[in-house]
Amino acid sequence: MKRIAKTGAWMLAIWMGLAGALAWGSVEVNKVTCRVELDREVFPADTPHRAVVKVTLDAPPPPKYAEQRPPINLSIVLDRSGSMSGGKLENAKRAAIEALRRLGPRDYFALVVYDDQVQTLIPAQPAAKTEWMESQIHALHTGGGTALFGGVSQGAAEVRKHLDSGLINRIILLSDGQANVGPSQPSDLGRMGVALSKEGIAVTTVGVGAGYNEDLMTQLAQRSDGNTYFVENDADLPRIFAAELGDVLSVVAQKVLLTIECPEGARPVRIIGRDGLLRDNTVQIQLNQLYGGQEKFALIEVEVPAGRERDRREIAQARVEYDSVFSKQREAVTAEVYARFSHSEVEVSASGNKKVQMDVVGQQAAESKEQALELLEQGRREEAVNRLKDDRQRLSSYAAENALPAASLREAEELETDASSVQRGISSSERKDMKTKSYQRRNQQLNQ
């Protein structure tokens, strides 16, 4: 009897423990986690060294039930300039309807169209009575020029109508041409992207065909932390919109601010592959949104002062602040990383973190491509080719030195191929592909 009671008590304890762990887990499951790693754990002692700090944010999976996810505040901005006539506009309409149908009655939907002027076809409103909205979309026809800036501005104005309601704000911009009314420099639209990201509005850009300005579209997406797509075949538009909306529907954190501080004499030198603020020993990176289950990371090159044998020193502290869609509050999580120092070369080389090193290669390759394209834009073809070749050399030897898997080596070798295509002159479509892919790589975009 005593034994039975004892067993019962044990089982009860185990059950309670399990339940407690599950409950604890369920709380933890809805939080963003932060990991900080170095490209190697052990550094040569007594010499200053350059290290790469990788801060990884792991987003929790999206809410399981539709009513748990935060409402979406979506504004689709469609180009209806003359060049969109025919299949392009028809597919864009289908894509917009596809997006609209994925929304629920709690979400807001707006549709702005532009040619040389801007028109709000559907003002921001709950996506409840969709028949009227769909008929509006069906009735769309093509017009004249391309007032892209005005279109985005008006799309933003529609999103702003419901900005304070704890929604996921998103503009999807579709264009197939060069902006010719209003500000049309890529940097202008980039600045617009910065301003919008400060308001918590991300702009996803979808470029169709070979005629649009990919610099402008990627800048706008990049600076507002949205996605970017290059759609060569307009029949893919509905699929792209659906994928993009899948992303938006799974947003779990917004207004993400990543702060990395380097204590004990380490000093950040540059941020690889991302824009951010770098001052003294602090780096600040802003991300607009994190999607459920997504892993986003930032790489920071850090100067590590000389350390003595067997020293253990803190290299970086990371702090992530974000608006959680689960708790509807601003949450924060911290993590830090330490390095050790050793005279043993074997220990040093064995401590390499392959995953971080592979990311370094990938991000630097993407960066290299974008810089080469920029040089090419300025007519400095030779420099662009040399940049790609030099970086190929550097990254290949980095990959070889650290005995990285073949994938990294291939990524580095790809730069050689790019160099030869830049040398012979790349087509507009190749350029778009290169630009979009390198941005997607740098931004760790889910859908590509």
Add this chain to the structure above:
Amino acid sequence: MKKWAMGLLGLLLIVPILAVGSLGWRLLQHEQKSRESLTRTVMQAQAEMLAQKLGGIAQRLERQTLAELAALPAKDRLKQLEALAASRPLYRQAFFHQPGRGLLLPSAGGPLTRDARDFLQRFEPFFSGRQPWEKAPQEREGRTYESDSLLEGCLPWFDQNQLHLLCWRRDPESQALFGVELELMCLLSEWAPCFANQPQGNFTAVLRDGEDQPIFQMGPSLQTEAADSASAPLGPGFPHWRVDVLSDGRPAGVRNLRIFYGLLLGSLLAALFSGEALLLWQARRHYLDAQRKTLFVSNVSHELKTPLTTIRMYAEMLEEGRVPEEGQRARYLHVIGEECRRLTRLVNNVLDFSRIEQHRRTYRPSRVDVAELARSLADQQELRCREKGVRLVREIPGEPVWRLTDRDALEQALLNLLDNALKYGGGEVRVRVSRGPGEAAVEVLDRGPGIPAGRREKIFEKFYRDDDTLTTAIAGSGLGLTIARGLLRDQGGDVRYLPREGGGSCFQIHLKENT
């Protein structure tokens, strides 16, 4: 009425019509001009209103910025300013300049971002002291809101032809100078909704920057160069920026008005002209009618008088016994009889004419042998023909030609045709009767002068005589053919004129087939 009088009447009517037309046209021109000037005023007002609205939004944002700068606590100003710039979409770049210590923000202490580098390059003239922050009030391009204190302001600055807006403030104690550069893109995006509606009227509104590039546009796209435009500057914060309101031609209102007035004037003139034409036509018709009636009366009087004179003369001679010879007496009596028949024919014609005119003539159709009728009529006229020295040729078939018609009417019509032929017919008159179906029933042919082509239908009009002078040698009322046609047409038949081969006339009597 004389022709000159009618011409004068026409002229008198045309003059006021033309006067009304030209007055209407001038009024229309005037109306159009005033409409156009009104439209231009409206366009100008729209441009100014829009410019004022945009300027107002910019000014509100600038004021908010200056208020935020002023509210920064002196103690922790640098950090707070930086945080402010990082969170506000409108702020592009913050700066902080401390006398003695130089520029603290965007600062050394880390590599500058590209944006910060560009910022320092743009505003280098200010930070290096080559350009004064505050100018005397009359020199200021931008706005200062506390003009006397020279403590704060917003200044527009052009760098590489691009406009930049800087809001700054000076701390009166520490003399620290700080502020933010406004994000022009954000400001523009605030303006965008002002251009998302259609402007009133058929106008196009365009916001243009200092380089004349369109920033926003609303209203219909202009395919061609604008015909009319109004423009308003955006104000001191935005040198050379302006709002243009354009129209692609005459505004719709004026265009429609012109069409309306044009149609009105056109229809008025058309009505006046057609009224005048009708009036003149009526006057001429009455004139001609009256003339023919006068002629008819004198003709009929003449026609009556001639046989009467003969009858009276021969009757008196017989009465007084001045004709001793028996043969002579008989001849005189015959003449009197002939003249009486002529009178009867004439009176019958006149009576018939009035009956036909008033559709009171009654017909009694019966089966008539047209050949027999023609033959007897020819026999009757044989003597008259001989007296006149005319050869009467008969082409009448021996067997009967039956038609359903009023015998008297046909007889009178044929008699009138024979009468005419005797009067004008020259040396030979031929009477032909044909019998085939669809063919002319009776033809009367002569070798007279014939009828000229233009008058072949006119001869059937009442009172018409081809030679209508009173002095003509041939007497007549001008009713014979009119009556003949009237009698036959009333019964479904007709009389037609054809020129005869070899000269002369051919009158055909068509009779309705009877089966």
